[in-house]
Amino acid sequence: MIDKAAPGTTVARLSGPAPGDTLPVGREAEIGRILQCVERGRDRPQSLVVLGETGTGKTQLVGVAVERAIRSGTRVLVAQGCETEMQQSFAALHQLVLPLLDELAWMPKRQRDALRGAFGLAPAIQPADPMAFRVAVLTLLRQATRTSPVLLAVDDIQSCDRDSLDVLLFVARRLSSEPVTVLLAARGEIPPPGVPADLAVLPLGPLAPQAAAQLLDAQPGAPTGGARLDLLQRAEGNPLAVIEMCRALRTDGAQPLSDDGRPQTSRIQQMFAAQLDALPAATQRALLYAAAASTHEELTTLMDALDAGGDLSVWSPAERAGLIAVTDRHVVFRHPLIRTAAFHREPVRARQQAHRDLAAALGEQPSRQAWHLAGAAIGPDESVAAALEATALLAQRRGGLYATVKALEQAARFSPCDDDRARRLAKALTAANDFGDPAWVRELYASFAAVNRDPELLGVAVCATGWALSLFSFQREAFSLLADAWEHHHPLDGTTATAMVAIAGGIAHQSGLEEHLRMLPGMLAQVTRTERAREPGTRTTELQCPHLAREDVAASLRAVVQAVRGPAAYASDLFKTLTSLPRPTDPRDLATLHRMVATGVVAYYADESDRCVDLLRQAFVPLRAAGAMGPTAHVLAVQVDVLLATGRWSEAEELIEEARSFSVVRGMTYAQLDLDALHVTLRALRGDSEPGVELTGPNWHSVSLDENRATLARMLRARGLAALARGDHESAFRHLRSLFADDGTPVHRLLSSRSVADLAAAAQRLGRQKEAAHVLAAVRQAEGRRPTTRITLLMHHAAALMDEDADTEKHFRLAVINPGADQWPMERGLARMNYAIWLRRKRRSLEAREQLATVIEAATRLGAHRLAAQAGAELRASGAAVAPETAAREAAAPLAELTAQQQQIVRLAANGLSNREIGEQLFLSPRTIGTHLYNVYPKLGISSRHQLRDVIERSLG
Template identity: 55%
Template sequence: MGRDEEIGLIRRCLDVRSGPRALLVLGETGTGRSRLLRFAEETAAASGAPVLAARGWGGEEPAPFTSLHRLLLPVLDVPDLFPEDRWPVLRTAFEPGAGAGPQERRALGAVTLAVLTRLARTNPVLVAVDDAEDCDDASLDVLFSVRRQLTSQAVTMLFTARGEAPPPGFPADLPALRLGPLSPAAAARLLDAQPDAPRGRLRLELLRKAEGNPLAVVELNRAKRVGAGPVPAPGALASRLDALPQDTQRALLHASAALREEELPVLMGSLGTDDLTVWTPAEEAGLISIADGRLAFGHPLTRAAAFHRQPAKLRQRAHRDLAAAAGQSPAYRAWHLAAASIGPDEAVASALERVTAVHALHGGDRFAATKALERAARLSRSDEDRARRLAAAMAAASDLGDPEWVRDLYTEFSRVNRDPDLRCVAACAMAGALALLSFQREAFGLLLDTWRHSPPRTAAASFALTALAAAIAHQSGLPEHREELPRLLDRARQVAREAPEARDDRAGRSGPVTPAGLAEPVDRGCVAGLTGPGVPAALEAYVSASIDAHDGSAARRAPVAPPGPLDGPAPLPRLLADASVAYHRDESELCAELYRQASTSQGACGAWGSRVWALANHVDTLIAMGRWPEAQALIDEGRSDAVVHRLTRVGLDLEALEVTLRALRGDSLPDIPFTSPHWRSVNLGENQATRARMLRAGGLHALALGDAQRAFHHFRALFGEDGAPIAPFLPPRSISELAAAAQRAGRREEAARVLGAVRAALGERPTTRMTLLLHHAAALVDEEADPEHHFRLALVNPDADTWPMERAQARLHYAIWLRRRRRPLEARAQLAAVLEVAVRLDARALADAARGELRATGAADVSASVSGAAERMAELTAQQQQIARLAAGGLSNREIGERLFLSPRTVGSHLYNVYPKLGISSRHQLRDLLHDD
């Protein structure tokens, strides 16, 4: 798992049509060297290729030519393979006590070369040597000599060796493949393939300890299943640990108990010595390395084994020694004291809560913060303190993005909590977890129950609950959820009026609840940074936009204020709320910029849990704007995190968006677009936003395959029988795609009814984007309208360049309409613009369609000139390209600056540098170059 690139390289090595090949696969213990070699052997054998295999002994030095004997053993009795005059050489070389000098090596090399040459006459041959560093030198010398003499024979030679560098004596020109750690997603998939794989904290902790090493993933999971026994170490590591002196084993125990960030002087202080020779045996055994004042273990199982192989009393002593070491930081001291505690200890719990959690949060490590707060809760003496710390842990776990951990903490919290204000905090975290796990009805019900029995008392908390309810309603698409939102918003506004300063009448009670203010009173907020400037107002605007999205209210068109400077984690909720409002209102450029700033803030504070809520909208915005490489990077990153945290529904959203992107590009796609084995586990009935993404992806996929009927079926399912969308935003934005499929499938009348329902729902003043899409759709399916009038209205607004693919599709359909009415010159102008966009976006299907229509108009192939313009545009930076297109669209420097938050002078400076790169000197030429008419 997770070795696709390496497997591809192995396959290319086995393809010997270009001559003999050789490869050395390097990696630490447990990285999968032997498994890759077995894959190569199985692949070669399946194709009928002879496989000659051997492996190192792993013990004492073997006799000369032992490995070569084992390698040739399967073919020693093959008739006519060995010339008669070579048998004496073989018998002599393989006899016990035989010599291994230069003469014997040359003679045996000649025999081996002859054997491989004869075998390769009929089939390719694979020579596979595992653990080559443990093979005898004489055998390796012969094989390396044979490799140098092979010329055109169909022979592949694969070697594996432990470590990151080739063993001594290996040829310098032998290509090497180094196996690093698995990616987080691949490690998580490997863990999921094990029996009884853990979830929540245990899952994340195991993945952290394994550090991407496949063997460590398997062994740590096995140790968890069998109980609290010692973590098994591979034979080689175990023997090296057992051979160490007692003082070095004690030192390794302290090193394994220390946190990875702790420096060597503190570790030496815990040992009571400054003599580094205590580490020498472990260094010489390759178990650790010391550099730059830090100690690192060579293998994750070494750390685990060095700790768990010692008795509990010694492990406790190691933690206490580390806590008492001179120079130890208060945060690490609190953690070690907590690790050494075996019962409730309020002093340690308080230190862990106030120092360690704050340190971890400020460092961006939400996992460490959550774990510290959970440990502090378990060390608490009173239920009151335990409940408060568990609520704080839930908030941190929610920011981390692990709903299973939140659910585990909520179960424990529910047993000890008696505080209604804490219940509000816990309900936010738990409802968010349930929503991420796809249980939208249960999540929304929990929020309603909280409003009834434990209503929030501050503006921040009340708007947080309401905003979370709006996000859940958006995801569920259920009418009963939408209908509750106005009432919840009214109640939140009432709370804000009654407590405008968000005062806490229990100000004397302190303790952490939110990551943004661990020392603040409990009901100061429910998620990170809710007390930041402008956050309640931003959350209120988000809820209002969510409500207005269903009735076409003019409030949707209120401008979104640009964000202030990023001055810490406080603006994050405001950035996300403002970005969501911009997404609802089709202000895509502002939306993308706000999401970018939010991603920067999220990366700095490690809050993937808040990011995951906005990820699909962010990707959707980038796809619509033609920023496809950025969208793909976000999809890849998000799918990896979704696998790590087991967020099936989030992974399905991203898979649907990837299918969408690939269909727009014109990539080759399988007949079944959704390949995730778990997607059927998501209840799409209460996750209509996910269903909408899947339906649109399926429709675009069908269009790419030329199946208009199936495409229409998918797009039509985005709307109910009465034409109402099954979810806000995405179905209406797919109206022109529905119309295009309907036109091809002969279902124009049905699509026109849906178009009328969408137009009525959006009201008299829809957004610019929806106005353009409605005109495009009307031109295709509204038989009572003038198609050319609607096509022109779909193209006339320069703001349409914000969504280049949508505008290019409208141009294409307009050009087809023009050609069929025998107006080829006008059609060619539109098609040239389409082709420029298609080449720039690398939308191959669209480019092919445009070229086909150009040929139908009788035009010469203009792809060369378009490609030249696209190549020149590719030389610009992303910001320069954006400025150039806005300038070509007719915007002034000041207008461009307002959109991109730049000064007019900066915009002018960019254009001054852009013109020479494009070979032009004016805005008019820029407009002509980009075919913007």
């Protein structure tokens, strides 16, 4: 394809994304590295080799670079290796320089003849001179750089003819000052033979789990639940495998997966048909057995199943073809789609025999043997079902929740009896809930509901399904499911009742709806009556987690529900009671971990923030190691929230990133939204004034915030703090005021009140104290006579800012002198800051300076650069001499207040680039660049573009 870059200039173009197209998912860092190379190549020679297996996205990334280069006015020359042309000398090089061959009139005759002869454009009069030809190509490219920079992009260099590659590398080594970028892409993990070892290499590994999940979810008809997790596991992070396996599931019709769980389609088989057909029959059979085995199956097991003894030569043809790698203990497929193709290209009878032979080879390992027995089975078989259930039990003991759910799901599928099927599905539901995949839970519940007749099992299943629906953000549906089962099928087992009411409490916290909160006391009372009526020695059913039978764990779960329903003072009493319980003997067993999580949540309600951090941190590590993200999913936001409040911002940021990944992979909708809101909150606390763009994605439009008021409260606070950070007090007041109803009642009983001081600060800046005063009154009423220390301090701070009838100084002093405020350093710092401003306006500069010095120290320790800069400016205004380190921070503060993208825009504009040129580099429109600059001028204290260079120089010292 030929594009016109400018009059008289012709460039070739690889197929790549046009402006505005979506960039490859999960390759942001790699794209940045490639584009940086291309950008640097506009000034001096650059070379980069992109390496990756089939389907990792090499061609797409090269296409992005080509598109970027074209848009920036670079002349682009492209070529692509072709296996059918590998024996033709200079075939690839001819593709590359073809657009330049009409411009040879200026060249010396000897070089021109060498070029024309080598490319068959003229008869060769004398034997070719290799050096003359190489120099001619080098001269041709140097001439092309006189009008614009040049990008040489060659894809699939492993399939280029050797002569072309030799010349291209000769040229790359001799470019010294020309603006040329050489971008090469090759299949494999190491560069092809002949590529110098000193060339920079960019390897494309598998996508991160979060990126692979995002890519899968972007496909039409993407699977959910167990099929989704299976696909992600089998695709091994390869983008092509994700796309093709998803397409296979769509084309296979109603049954999303084949019987053994592998997507099958003729398209995948055809991708590798030629390579597989070329192998000897014995090697094809060996690959079938390797494909039928698990990815971690030992080589000795495969050899036993094949009855091949110790002769490993059967694998050699596949190794030479690059399809597999054989290590000391395993056979590894080079590409996940090769495994799929090698398995499904064989007839069903051969696949069944492979499973039987593997089962026989694993006779002494029944847990692994069970999977192959299932693979060989045709219909319901109780022996297979029992073997899989035993496998699930072993996996659960080892902490493998994913394997547990899979084994139980398959055991239910092979169960001939509905009662056994329901029982096994109920166990699968519980395990899937612990694993933390709500879509999988819903799918299992649909199968369970179709066969179950046991009311006790229903209670177990409803617990898991209600939890899953809540994670999906469907709080009303989740609570209704629990309430209906509670009313019509009230569980006889006390542990089931305890679990149901605990989950109801978690849903009520998230929903924030009074209709849910009102039901909790009655449910708690009924649980108490059930516990009292239970005869001593009564055993729980096998489906119940044994830890629920422990009174200390059950008490902690009931305390969570009481804290959700009751006022903060009640939570404080509950926390004291829980911490007085006897210490468990094993601090890492499952029962203790659940007790720690529950106690941590009560501490959150009681504003025992430091204790909450310690408890949740201790519980989170072993639960995460076991893959049990279900029990922690509802408290992820709690943990991050408390880390932010107590000033542990780096730890909070790490947890946000980690939690974002598995919440995306496992489809935890509202957990993703909470994490987005908390990330914006963190940026705002640090002083990043970029608007909360993370709070405008598709998830936010698909979730009813009216029934997810905890998430709504976090979103409104995040937006309010972001607006305060950028100086938009009107927007800040609007968002923070929305945390309370028209009459001042908190929208969320717990979270709204914690923003009352932020609302007061925005109201004071706008002179709207009277509008916010009744909110403070409503908060006081809601908190009762014994509010927590934290809420007391926040209410004093708010009263000092907006209660005109109050003793302002008294409230300020009460907000800052309480030693308990040390738990919440940012809130205390803001109170000190506002107190210092009040003192300075009262001409009490010495007292103001004392407060400001403390604020600067605390803000610097936290990394709250905006607050530190504000305190430094106030300190200077009070007449104090500013310390050199403080002056340096203030000099850098204007830039530090900007986002990373805004800083980049400012630096490019300071270097003289136009809005259009900056936009081309950053993939933004000129209008967007202009808007960013318009917004940053006031923050930098300037009024025009030509002042930007001075700001940059000051920030550098």
